[in-house]
Amino acid sequence: MYKVKHLQLGRKAALKLLRSDRQNREDQLRFDREARLAASLTNPHSVTIYDYGRSEEGEAYCVMEYLSGLTLQEVVARSGFQSIGRVLFVLRQVCEALGEAHSLDLVHRDIKPQNIMLSLDPSIGDWAVVFDYGLAKPLSPDKGTYQTREVIWAGTPMYMAPERFRSPSVMDPRSDIYSVGCVAYYLLAGRPPFAECDPESLFALIISEQPIGLGIHRGEDVPESVRRTVFKCMAKNAADRYASIGELADAIDELRVEFPWTSSDAAAWWKQHGDA
Known part of the structure; x- marks a missing residue:
């Protein structure tokens, strides 16, 4: 998990990457499922998902609300x-x-x-x-x-x-x-x-x-x-x-x-x- 700045939104965000030792198909699909399911939630007491997908190098990523506290x-x-x-x-x-x-x-x-x-x-x-x-x-x-x-x-x-x-x-x-x-x-x-x-x-x-x-x-x-x-x-x-x-x-x-x-x-x- 990394603290980043979302260029389009202009605010801090958290970037989650799928670990390099978990790049098999099942782990990638599991990662996609997590992002998709979490993105369907809108309650303010659940973390907000901004984006998810694959990088040009094929790495699975998920960009979400940065939680301080x-x-x-x-x-x-x-x-x-x-x-x-x-x-x-x-x-x-x-x-x-x-x-x-x-x-x-x-x-x-x-x-x-x-x-x-x-x-x-x-x-x-x-x-x-x-x-x-x-x-x-x-x-x-x-x-x-x-x-x-x-x-x-x-x-x-x-x-x-x-x-x-x-x-x-x-x-x-x-x-x-x-x-x-x-x-x-x-x-x-x-x-x-x-x-x-x-x-x-x-x-x-x-x-x-x-x-x-x-x-x-x-x-x-x-x-x-x-x-x-x-x-x-x-x-x-x-x-x-x-x-x-x-x-x-x-x-x-x-x-x-x-x-x-x-x-x-x-x-x-x-x-x-x-x-x-």
Whole structure:
């Protein structure tokens, strides 16, 4: 990924090139699919794609919106666990991005703190943008879109839903809801839901164990309404989660009445922890 200046648009952009060791036909078509799917999204909380194609040398490229700010992983690294109001405020925006994607029958499949960028908007406060749709897949294959065959799981294990391990080729938007719950846990606890360990042990934890209570990590009680929302997202059985990202958004809206987060709150955080 490179920071560049788009000559026609006259503004900064991010240039993504397909790695030189991934220039086979399948990788090139997968890269094209990522760019095409991401370009179909228009929600302001999803990264904007400006252009994609092949260079004169045959290299696959994608030009997209340059995102300044901090990933949610960097936010936690700088100030530890986050206030409940802020977590709800940010994740509500993530729901907006995923709501559009799901309405287009597109599942992200790699929602994690590293793939959500946060910046400060002077009027709104915290502004979240979801990016890296490299693992996104349509729920219903389109004959005009190249489909890669998937026989093993793909994604970031720590934030993957249990069913993604059991049936990696099955697409279900509720898998994204599980991942949003994991991100919520990470922001509220200041650490991932499960301890880092070898892949086999991690898979076993995700499939069968519950994460440690949020209050233990924070050293303070977390309201039952908040805990219930997070752990409903992270239910082992997809049928026990919110039925849709819209339903989760509604639940977050109800909680935000009790746990507000204002633009002034955001500005204060960025003044203390943001880059000068």
